[in-house]
Amino acid sequence: xxxxxxxxxxxxxxxxxxxxxxxxxxxxxxxxxxxxxxxxxxxxxxxxxxxxxxxxxxxxxxxxxxxxxxxxxxxxxxxxxxxxxxxxxxxxxxxxxxxxxxxxxxxxxxxxxxxxxxxxxxxxxxxxxxxxxxxxxxxxxxxxxxxxxxxxxxxxxxxxxxxxxxxxxxxxxxxxxxxxxxxxxxxxxxxxxxxxxxxxxxxxxxxxxxxxxxxxxxxxxxxxxxxxxxxxxxxxxxxxxxxxxxxxxxxxxxxxxxxxxxxxxx
Amino acid sequence: xxxxxxxxxxxxxxxxxxxxxxxxxxxxxxxxxxxxxxxxxxxxxxxxxxxxxxxxxxxxxxxxxxxxxxxxxxxxxxxxxxxxxxxxxxxxxxxxxxxxxxxxxxxxxxxxxxxxxxxxxxxxxxxxxxxxxxxxxxxxxxxxxxxxxxxxxxxxxxxxxxxxxxxxxxxxxxxxxxxxxxxxxxxxxxxxxxxxxxxxxxxxxxxxxxxxxxxxxxxxxxxxxxxxxxxxxxxxxxxxxxxxxxxxxxxxxxxxxxxxxxxxxx
Numbered sequence: 001x002x003x004x005x006x007x008x009x010x011x012x013x014x015x016x017x018x019x020x021x022x023x024x025x026x027x028x029x030x031x032x033x034x035x036x037x038x039x040x041x042x043x044x045x046x047x048x049x050x051x052x053x054x055x056x057x058x059x060x061x062x063x064x065x066x067x068x069x070x071x072x073x074x075x076x077x078x079x080x081x082x083x084x085x086x087x088x089x090x091x092x093x094x095x096x097x098x099x100x101x102x103x104x105x106x107x108x109x110x111x112x113x114x115x116x117x118x119x120x121x122x123x124x125x126x127x128x129x130x131x132x133x134x135x136x137x138x139x140x141x142x143x144x145x146x147x148x149x150x151x152x153x154x155x156x157x158x159x160x161x162x163x164x165x166x167x168x169x170x171x172x173x174x175x176x177x178x179x180x181x182x183x184x185x186x187x188x189x190x191x192x193x194x195x196x197x198x199x200x201x202x203x204x205x206x207x208x209x210x211x212x213x214x215x216x217x218x219x220x221x222x223x224x225x226x227x228x229x230x231x232x233x234x235x236x237x238x239x240x241x242x243x244x245x246x247x248x249x250x251x252x253x254x255x256x257x258x259x260x261x262x263x264x265x266x
Numbered sequence: 267x268x269x270x271x272x273x274x275x276x277x278x279x280x281x282x283x284x285x286x287x288x289x290x291x292x293x294x295x296x297x298x299x300x301x302x303x304x305x306x307x308x309x310x311x312x313x314x315x316x317x318x319x320x321x322x323x324x325x326x327x328x329x330x331x332x333x334x335x336x337x338x339x340x341x342x343x344x345x346x347x348x349x350x351x352x353x354x355x356x357x358x359x360x361x362x363x364x365x366x367x368x369x370x371x372x373x374x375x376x377x378x379x380x381x382x383x384x385x386x387x388x389x390x391x392x393x394x395x396x397x398x399x400x401x402x403x404x405x406x407x408x409x410x411x412x413x414x415x416x417x418x419x420x421x422x423x424x425x426x427x428x429x430x431x432x433x434x435x436x437x438x439x440x441x442x443x444x445x446x447x448x449x450x451x452x453x454x455x456x457x458x459x460x461x462x463x464x465x466x467x468x469x470x471x472x473x474x475x476x477x478x479x480x481x482x483x484x485x486x487x488x489x490x491x492x493x494x495x496x497x498x499x500x501x502x503x504x505x506x507x508x509x510x511x512x513x514x515x516x517x518x519x520x521x522x523x524x525x526x527x528x529x530x531x532x
Contacts, residue, residue, distance in 0.1 A: 046316070046339075049315075049316050049317070050312070050315050050316060051315070069344055072343050072344050072347050072348070073312075073339035073340060073343040073344045074339060074343070075343070076342075076343040076344075076346075076347045077338050077339040077340070077341070077342040077343020077344065077346070077347075078335055078338050078339045078342075078343065080342075080343070081338050081342045081343075081364050081366055081367075081412065081420055082338070082420065084364070084366045084367055084414075085366040085414045085418050085419060085420050086418045088366055088369055088414060088416055088418070089416060089417050089418035093368060093369055094366075094367070094368075095363065095367040095368045095396070096363075096364075096366075096367055097361065097362075098347050098350070098362075100347055100350045100351040100354055100360075100362075101347075101350055101360070101361040101362050102359060102360075102361045102405055103354055103359055129403075130361070130405070133399065133403055137395075137399055139368055139396070146347065148350075148351045148354060150354055150355060151355050152351050152352045152354070152355035153351060154347055154348065154351050
């Protein structure tokens, strides 16, 4: 079957009006679908209110035991259940899960090398059985960015990675399209100009744009993630703003379509 | 099919060692099963740390918008996902849900009469389809005490009530046994002596014990709930300590068995 996997980030989740608008569009997306979300800013805010100081090393958050509890509460509880309740009101039969539920995503605590990231999990295995069961019953899985190690521990895991891993696992038996919604209109030639979107990109163009420093810093892991998903069988990956999701799904020009082979472009 | 529905309360949830011991026993419970939990004390603690003052009227908690967020985080996120991860480590394929997930429990905000309880939901409908699907796939639903109104709002709902409502709804097509685990060994003749358990109770005995003031205050809604579940088709209701769950399931003498008819006693 055809499955759309949509990842939304903090810029949508942290703004109740944007979230409502996005969910309305997501509800209009036809066919089988899965929603993946993180929720960084809200977790930091609750952490601060609880007196837990964010511990950042080289710009990356260290997840100690207290921070893991906050992330579990905010991602797995507050954000996930609010999204589910709102989708239910839109007649979308959603069900919220973490990677622990139904043993969906098993991960391993990241080994300590130079930095101890704490309770952060690197994905080891996606068990698609639960997703198959839910999608078959027209239930929409809403996945928060928490995994488990099957030894009783929850682990904090990057939401982009979770979306990619679910997409590649589901791509074994299905036609999967992966949508990354973020705060830019797509891959931009001028990062301050949303009109400068690169509408299609393949590995050759990606290499050139990296060489010319048009694509740099945070966009590189995002795109590496996207090309890795294509390598592993995902049909199409899209990058753009949440409000353009339905346009993109209908094949209308919006955001950046990431395609593996040059011949896909013509 | 035969289904065991087990409700645990704060005395188990708030003590990590007791929770581990309980989950080990729950894992040994044979056949299809559903776990229902609340988690009051932990929610109050987090609320206090967030600077949210508990608002009690006549001993009952008022759920304002901020308190609902805390309850959603703590019940639906922290407690629910910790239980699921621990069960997964025990090779129990658990999946955590609220009443919003899969539209499991629709409720209505309690009408304001003398007291405005805030975001508290009275159960209107249990849709057993999700539970049927999960149990059929040998997945164990772990239900936290949150419901939704199908209009986009989450609502705080009593966990005993949720357990009873799920039990009576599942009893339409199944043989259901309902276990209420709490901080006493059962219905006690002397409330300070766990050895004074009334091992079997029916409505006649219940009426007598109420008249003699042996059963009073908090036990009355619990038992009313239990008899109501029996009235609506639940086969058996048990009240006792979490550590006696497996003994009770094997029919060994422990806790209080609640039975509708006098002839069940002989």
